Amino acid sequence: MEQDLIRCFSEIVGSAHAITDQTLIAPYLRENRGLFHGKTSLLLRPSSTVEIASIMRLASQTRTPIVPQGGNTGLVGAQQPDESGCSVILSMERLNKIRTLDIEGNYAVVEAGVVLRDLQEKADEMGRLFPLSMGSEGSCQIGGNLSSNAGGTAVLAYGNMRDLCLGLEVVLPDGRILDDLRFVRKDNRGYDLKDLFIGAEGTLGVITAAVLKIFSKPKGRAVAFVGLNSPANALEFLSICQCYGGFLLTAFELMDKISLQMALNYKKCDLSPFSHEHEWYVLIDVTSMRSDDDALSVLGIILEKAFEDNILDDAVIAQSLRQRDFFWQLRESMSLAQKSVGQSIKHDISIPIASIPDFIRDAALIIKEMVPDAQVVCFGHMGDGNLHYNVMQPVGSDPSDFLKLWSQMNHHIYCLVMHYQGSFSAEHGIGQLKKTELRAFKSSISLEIMQSIKKIFDPLGIMNPGKIL
Amino acid sequence: MEQDLIRCFSEIVGSAHAITDQTLIAPYLRENRGLFHGKTSLLLRPSSTVEIASIMRLASQTRTPIVPQGGNTGLVGAQQPDESGCSVILSMERLNKIRTLDIEGNYAVVEAGVVLRDLQEKADEMGRLFPLSMGSEGSCQIGGNLSSNAGGTAVLAYGNMRDLCLGLEVVLPDGRILDDLRFVRKDNRGYDLKDLFIGAEGTLGVITAAVLKIFSKPKGRAVAFVGLNSPANALEFLSICQCYGGFLLTAFELMDKISLQMALNYKKCDLSPFSHEHEWYVLIDVTSMRSDDDALSVLGIILEKAFEDNILDDAVIAQSLRQRDFFWQLRESMSLAQKSVGQSIKHDISIPIASIPDFIRDAALIIKEMVPDAQVVCFGHMGDGNLHYNVMQPVGSDPSDFLKLWSQMNHHIYCLVMHYQGSFSAEHGIGQLKKTELRAFKSSISLEIMQSIKKIFDPLGIMNPGKIL
Numbered sequence: 014m015e016q017d018l019i020r021c022f023s024e025i026v027g028s029a030h031a032i033t034d035q036t037l038i039a040p041y042l043r044e045n046r047g048l049f050h051g052k053t054s055l056l057l058r059p060s061s062t063v064e065i066a067s068i069m070r071l072a073s074q075t076r077t078p079i080v081p082q083g084g085n086t087g088l089v090g091a092q093q094p095d096e097s098g099c100s101v102i103l104s105m106e107r108l109n110k111i112r113t114l115d116i117e118g119n120y121a122v123v124e125a126g127v128v129l130r131d132l133q134e135k136a137d138e139m140g141r142l143f144p145l146s147m148g149s150e151g152s153c154q155i156g157g158n159l160s161s162n163a164g165g166t167a168v169l170a171y172g173n174m175r176d177l178c179l180g181l182e183v184v185l186p187d188g189r190i191l192d193d194l195r196f197v198r199k200d201n202r203g204y205d206l207k208d209l210f211i212g213a214e215g216t217l218g219v220i221t222a223a224v225l226k227i228f229s230k231p232k233g234r235a236v237a238f239v240g241l242n243s244p245a246n247a248l249e250f251l252s253i254c255q256c257y258g259g260f261l262l263t264a265f266e267l268m269d270k271i272s273l274q275m276a277l278n279y280k281k282c283d284l285s286p287f288s289h290e291h292e293w294y295v296l297i298d299v300t301s302m303r304s305d306d307d308a309l310s311v312l313g314i315i316l317e318k319a320f321e322d323n324i325l326d327d328a329v330i331a332q333s334l335r336q337r338d339f340f341w342q343l344r345e346s347m348s349l350a351q352k353s354v355g356q357s358i359k360h361d362i363s364i365p366i367a368s369i370p371d372f373i374r375d376a377a378l379i380i381k382e383m384v385p386d387a388q389v390v391c392f393g394h395m396g397d398g399n400l401h402y403n404v405m406q407p408v409g410s411d412p413s414d415f416l417k418l419w420s421q422m423n424h425h426i427y428c429l430v431m432h433y434q435g436s437f438s439a440e441h442g443i444g445q446l447k448k449t450e451l452r453a454f455k456s457s458i459s460l461e462i463m464q465s466i467k468k469i470f471d472p473l474g475i476m477n478p479g480k481i482l
Numbered sequence: 483m484e485q486d487l488i489r490c491f492s493e494i495v496g497s498a499h500a501i502t503d504q505t506l507i508a509p510y511l512r513e514n515r516g517l518f519h520g521k522t523s524l525l526l527r528p529s530s531t532v533e534i535a536s537i538m539r540l541a542s543q544t545r546t547p548i549v550p551q552g553g554n555t556g557l558v559g560a561q562q563p564d565e566s567g568c569s570v571i572l573s574m575e576r577l578n579k580i581r582t583l584d585i586e587g588n589y590a591v592v593e594a595g596v597v598l599r600d601l602q603e604k605a606d607e608m609g610r611l612f613p614l615s616m617g618s619e620g621s622c623q624i625g626g627n628l629s630s631n632a633g634g635t636a637v638l639a640y641g642n643m644r645d646l647c648l649g650l651e652v653v654l655p656d657g658r659i660l661d662d663l664r665f666v667r668k669d670n671r672g673y674d675l676k677d678l679f680i681g682a683e684g685t686l687g688v689i690t691a692a693v694l695k696i697f698s699k700p701k702g703r704a705v706a707f708v709g710l711n712s713p714a715n716a717l718e719f720l721s722i723c724q725c726y727g728g729f730l731l732t733a734f735e736l737m738d739k740i741s742l743q744m745a746l747n748y749k750k751c752d753l754s755p756f757s758h759e760h761e762w763y764v765l766i767d768v769t770s771m772r773s774d775d776d777a778l779s780v781l782g783i784i785l786e787k788a789f790e791d792n793i794l795d796d797a798v799i800a801q802s803l804r805q806r807d808f809f810w811q812l813r814e815s816m817s818l819a820q821k822s823v824g825q826s827i828k829h830d831i832s833i834p835i836a837s838i839p840d841f842i843r844d845a846a847l848i849i850k851e852m853v854p855d856a857q858v859v860c861f862g863h864m865g866d867g868n869l870h871y872n873v874m875q876p877v878g879s880d881p882s883d884f885l886k887l888w889s890q891m892n893h894h895i896y897c898l899v900m901h902y903q904g905s906f907s908a909e910h911g912i913g914q915l916k917k918t919e920l921r922a923f924k925s926s927i928s929l930e931i932m933q934s935i936k937k938i939f940d941p942l943g944i945m946n947p948g949k950i951l
């Protein structure tokens with residue numbers, strides 16, 4: 014990258030925020046699972062929408078590729094530059110203001126660089142709930158949550174990031190600012206532009222701020238861990254939970270025996286919630302606008318009905334705040350627990366809920382055929398149809414041999430997912446990781462329309478190039 | 483229109499469903515409020531997506547404008563052809579199959595011509611709820627609900643049509659079929675195309691089918707009518723309802739004194755729910771997944787708190803199914819009641835909820851200035867920020883003189899709406915009626931992007947021309 018160009022970019026953000034020192038840049042290039050390695054000569058840390066507009070104008074004039082980056086927690090390489098070193102990383106971290114939090118109107122106007130947990134905490138202080146929640150919430154940022162249409166553990170009742178967003182402010186690739194901030198839930202004024210940017214992984218523009226829904230805070234909560242013997246029973250249990258819980262059911266997390274065992278091992282804890290092992294487990298969370306007792310009473314109705322129908326083998330209701338947290342920590346440590354044991358080939362997928370038992374049965378056969386000794390670790394947000402279907406290397410095997418199966422295993426699993434009309438990318442997106450799958454499984458009509466849309470916004474191809482398309 | 487062309491179109495749908503008799507066509511040209519008058523030589527009633535694909539191919543080849551029409555209940559002229567007589571009306575009424583209703587997966591696959599009430603009833607029979615609900619539900623169709631991103635009375639808990647839709651099947655203007663039917667809630671595979679068609683009023687393609695969310699049916703319900711003295715108190719009351727009701731609050735309908743009086747007169751009923759008149763009223767609906775008693779107990783908590791805070795002047799809880807229906811009939815008859823009394827100039831608007839009291843105060847001053855004797859009739863879905871702000875002709879005045887004020891009054895009210903960052907089209911859309919407002923109030927960047935998107939899908943301009951843009 015030419016020094017002149019670096020100087021011009023620096024002038025926009027101030028030299029303190031135009032980073033060229035590779036030691037300082039390194040953390041922005043490191044990526045969660047080490048799958049993607051990119052290069053850059055310049056990292057910019059603008060502090061305002063106006064600065065970003067100037068950056069994009071200059072980038073357009075000089076055809077400089079720009080890679081926006083939030084909390085760098087994405088799992089598909091969408092926030093990494095390529096190997097050419099020509100791209101500039103645009104870190105959003107200094108756009109970190111919560112501009113408004115309106116408790117009567119129940120919305121917040123939030124800049125893209127706000128860390129998810131900061132918004133959760135601010136809403137909580139004001140007696141409100143911002144429901145988006147996931148393992149990375151301590152570092153992921155709102156802009157990234159929007160650009161990946163993040164899901165997480167509270168989608169069942171509150172929806173994903175798309176559902177939580179009322180309006181956006183976006184800097185377009187040519188530097189113009191699209192002010193589509195909206196504060197009302199009913200608004201039909203022409204084509205819906207905001208939803209193009211949500212889930213576009215920064216390829217159509219830079220989201221700089223958003224209007225997000227906030228909610229009244231539940232006053233009670235009850236959590237139970239249940240043991241059951243099959244995904245089919247879990248499906249019946251889900252029906253009962255929804256029948257008696259409705260929107261009060263805020264989470265329904267399925268996990269297999271191995272997932273729980275790994276989580277217990279990882280947390281160096283021999284205190285399983287259960288006295289006996291079960292084949293499958295479900296963690297459910299019920300809230301109430303009245304009290305803990307009221308949530309418990311709903312939970313009681315659900316469990317009673319499920320035992321009556323012989324769906325459950327065992328159920329443990331969290332008896333204290335501490336136990337409730339412990340149950341959730343087990344669920345949330347599953348990814349890390351798995352990482353600590355060895356290599357795995359992962360699939361972030363959705364299956365229409367009623368087909369989940371069939372899918373799990375068929376997928377197990379595929380894996381058995383491919384790697385007889387491999388262990389399947391299956392857990393996820395079953396209430397949303399979202400499974401993390403991960404296959405671990407056989408104990409004691411050579412990890413690199415196992416990882417050679419990556420593409421082939423992905424292909425088989427994704428073909429099965431498509432057979433059941435599911436999605437090969439439930440919540441992590443496409444990025445660099447799943448471009449092949451997108452080309453293989455998406456209809457040519459959809460791909461053609463997507464290309465045309467990309468061209469409207471980014472005719473020069475400078476906006477996070479090489480991602481999605 | 484040339485006979486040859488009419489014959490070619492007829493061959494696609496069969497002559498029985500290619501209507502040229504103007505007597506039979508007349509009802510399709512009649513429009514709710516008599517604001518729009520169009521002409522056509524041909525009405526087609528296809529029975530399948532494939533037939534519609536053939537129609538659109540032929541339309542592309544011959545550059546014939548196509549105007550899709552659902553239940554013809556829209557209020558902005560989006561479903562009417564223009565005066566040229568060159569357009570073909572494409573009635574969706576024969577695409578009326580509910581293809582699937584999956585009670586485990588909680589979705590329905592529904593064709594565009596299904597009448598909303600038929601879907602509600604089918605879901606109900608299966609122990610499920612399809613929550614979209616509005617005055618026209620006995621004749622409006624799912625395709626129209628999608629194309630106008632319909633709202634109605636249950637948006638507060640369940641969202642509008644956009645929120646209720648998981649995927650779409652669309653025939654593009656060139657006759658290709660875009661199969662974007664999706665059955666899962668978490669699905670991040672590239673740009674979100676479905677949301678472009680939702681709310682596009684048939685200008686980007688013909689929606690032929692959709693995957694829609696269905697829900698567990700509440701087991702209990704409680705309804706109350708309350709009297710209070712100001713919109714500011716209604717705002718405080720809404721906060722309390724949301725604080726103690728959360729998602730259990732499924733409706734919060736504000737109405738002024740005149741609205742209720744008109745509804746009572748219209749229904750020839752002197753039994754007001756209230757012994758004394760109040761300045762403002764709110765109708766609230768609370769549901770429970772447990773029982774009527776449980777819903778009543780939530781309602782009790784809400785009312786107790788509101789009386790404690792001196793927000794309410796009076797409250798009447800519906801004591802029977804009949805009274806509950808009566809309360810809702812009063813609300814739902816408001817449009818018709820108003821129509822029966824005289825001419826009015828209407829505004830379907832959204833205001834950020836916290837600004838509604840200020841808006842109502844300021845708008846009253848504007849109207850007072852313009853037509854001192856006019857009566858404002860203000861009611862709507864306050865929980866969504868959506869008001870129907872209607873101004874009635876002064877009693878005994880000449881209606882045509884009054885209606886001359888239409889544009890000017892619209893302009894003043896919409897300017898105020900924009901001042902409060904609301905929307906001049908909350909749930910009815912743009913159609914032909916609000917094109918001027920769209921050009922006046924939408925940013926030039928948004929309009930330019932919308933034009934570019936229109937060009938991607940419909941380069942020949944045959945798809946419902948003259949609407950929105």
